[in-house]
Amino acid sequence: MGKRGKKTNISSIKERFWGYTMIAPLVTGLSVFYFYPVIKVFFDSFRDVGAFNQGDWCGIRNYQELFADPVMWQALGNTLKYVVIIVPGMLLLSLILAALLNMNIKGRSLFRVIYFIPAITMGAAVAMIWKWIYNGDYGILNQILQLCGFEKIRFLGEEATALPAVCVVCIWGSVGYNMIILLAGIQGISKTYYEAAAIDGAGGIRQFFNITLPMVTPTLFFVLITNLIGTFQTFDAIYMLVPNTSMAAGSAQSLVVYFYRNAFSYSRRGYASAIAVVLLAIIMAITAVQLKVQKYWVNYDE
Amino acid sequence: MKKKVLALLLCVGLAAGGLGGCGEPDAPGKETPEAESGEETISGEVHMAYWAIEFDGYLNRCIEEFNKIYPDIKIVLEPAAWDEYWTKLEAASTGGSVADVFWMNGPNVMKYVNGGVMEPIDGYLENSDIDLNRYPEGMVQLYHVNGKQYGIPFTFDTIGVWYNKKLFDAAGVPYPKDDWTWEEMVDTARQLTKEDKSVYGMATQLEAQQCYYNTIFAMGGEVISEDRKSSGFDKAETQAGIQCWVDLQEEEISPSLASLAETAPDVQFLSERVAMLWYGSWFVSAVEASDLVNDVDVVELPSMNGNKGTVIHGVINAISSASENKEAAWKWVEFLGQEKANVICAEEGIIPALEGTPEKWVSAHPQYNLQSFITSAENYSYAYPVSENSAVWERPMIENLKKAYCLEVDVKEACDTIAKEMNEALAKE
Secondary structure (H helix, E strand, C coil), X not given: CHHHCCCCCHHHHHHHHHHHHHHHHHHHHHXXXXXXXXXXXXXXXXXXXXXXXXXXXXXXXXXXHHHCCHHHHHHHHHHHHHHHHHHHHHHHHHXXXXXXXXXXXXXXHHHHHHHHHHHHCCHHHXXXXXXHHHCCCCCHHHHHHHHCCCCCCCXXXXXXXXXXXXXXXXXXXXXXXXXXXXXXXXXXXXXXHHHHHHHCCCCHHHHHHHHHHHHCHHHHHHHHHHHHHHHHCCCHHHHHHCCCCCCCHHHHCCHHHHHHHHHHHCCCHHHHHHHHHHHHHHHHHHHHHHHHHHHHCCCXXX | CHHHHHHHHHHHHHHHHXXXXXXXXXXXXXXCCCCCCCHHHCCEEEEEEECCHHHHHXXXXXXXXXXXXXXXXXXXXXXXXXXXXXXXXXXXXXXXXXXXXXXXXXXXHHHHHHXXXXXCCHHHHHCCCCXXXXXXXXXXXXXXXXXXXXXXXXXXXXXXXXXXXXXXXXXXXXXXXXXXXXXXXXXXXXXXXXXXXXXXXXXXXXXXXXXXHHHHHHCCCCCECCXXXXXXXXXXXXXXXXXXXXXXXXXXXXXXXXHHHHXXXXXXXXXXXXXXXXXXXXXXXXXXXXXXXXXXEEECCCEECCECCEEEEEEEEEEECCCCCHHHHHHHHHHHHCHHXXXXXHHCCCXXXXXXXXXXXXXXXXXXXXHHHHHHHHHCEEECCCCCCHHHHHHHXXXXXXXXXXXXXXXXXXXXXXXXXXXXXXXXX
């Protein structure tokens, strides 16, 4: 709109200067720690990079190898399983909890704090505790199972149970944080809707499904997107709970864990970069679809 | 306004600190000109990375002695867990922030030499009283790459069978002797295994150095040919050295592989769940620190068809080629190779490498049959099998052996697959 002016006046230059200066720290940080690595990873995915960053161009060989690699497909499958189990499970639980903690119950603040604790605990520490809970020889979960007359289950050591066991930890760890966000969304809903509904004779459940749920969809959408991306990148819980030596390592390994092992354990950074690029493409595609589909279920009406 | 100024000052301070942080430390007493022999003026900070936290006692005592000679060199220890050590070391080497001195082992030495991360020490050795002939030849050779020496071995290790005397007594089983056989060992393990599985006779670990490399050597097989050009896994003798472990898998005289993966074998041994454990000589310090200090002993590995074999391996202190303080780093490495540090090593429970000091290790811990490790090192030890890029074939080796141990595929099939993949990898080296 300023295009038509013959000269950019002094105050506008000043304004621009300060504008750019103000965002400079952030932009520098982002460039160094986000944009540069993304570009570098993209380049490296076409190089045969080994230990100590030595390597040559190799064209699309990394990608050819990638698509023929059964372990990669298994890791991708595992990642999708994580997403399909964790995201809905977490959404449902945190929505229920948020709705419950929005009601007038005794010790409400205390409960909020308790449910939020996992969110401020370090992931590695959480995983260590769960590792002991799940332990097949000494774990408390197995002690309880045995007391009840069941067989021991080696949760993290068997192919069938390792992945669900990790999912439980992930859900447990993220429910509190998402609950707080949803709670904020729920509290933003105007009381007048509820008052009107109450006058019309709607009960609590009816109010939840007809007022709370539709009105909280923008928040829900935000939580969905962030968690979908986050779950695709699940790493710490898997890395800590199911180490490479475990019998179930292959069946619990997500794409990011496989990326990490290639880059840092097997010194195949070029190949690892290709994995990262594929993962980025998948996440971008799914997020794009989400943004398109949102208009069918997200309610932005005032 | 005040705040602004303060923030600015802080920023400048940070920037300056970041720039100058790697330079020489500003030790206040540095310029005192009283040093007599010239050498003692060397100063600076030397960071040291290593993977065994149980070596802390040894290293701290060494630092104390070292600082009596070089009071101005500050040694900063950077311990890491074994699993993370190599990841960290490689990342730090790539980023140029690797410790000045770091531990290096056989399987990784060629990779780090080829990566240009390690500094050859030949030049330093010329002006030193260190005589490489006084260290085990195999160990010195392991770290002699492309005509250059990359370190002085400060420790070596072999494998033995550690056993829990209490559990033997409880089961009424006689203690093993150094001349026992594999069959006797299996039989002993059967007798020690309790019916309710609260105690297992032994642990059939999927571990190369502690377990199957030893039986491969005892059976007369090889992991890799002498010229490091081809795999030994297609040889019948090698496969027999694997088969003996797989045969035990069905017997239930050991915790399952899944259990051993979840709770480490040495932890299960020290928790008295496993009565016999194939493990290295480095275990002494952990045993001495445990509740079982007086209830444990060790014997030589059992013979198989009349033959024995054990893996011998040793670690060096390598100097980083990126170090800004190589002179001080060398002084520390040199000290760790000398008599005094080797004796401390012996006393702290680790076999020292210098000629004449391993005996001190044996006599410093008279309650254990440590002579067995020295005997095995002298009489039937085999160098840890390595090639230029061992990690590339070690991974398929472990993956395929895992399948064999789980009885998913038979040993011959698994080993033939390993041989094929290994030969492909070796051809690329």
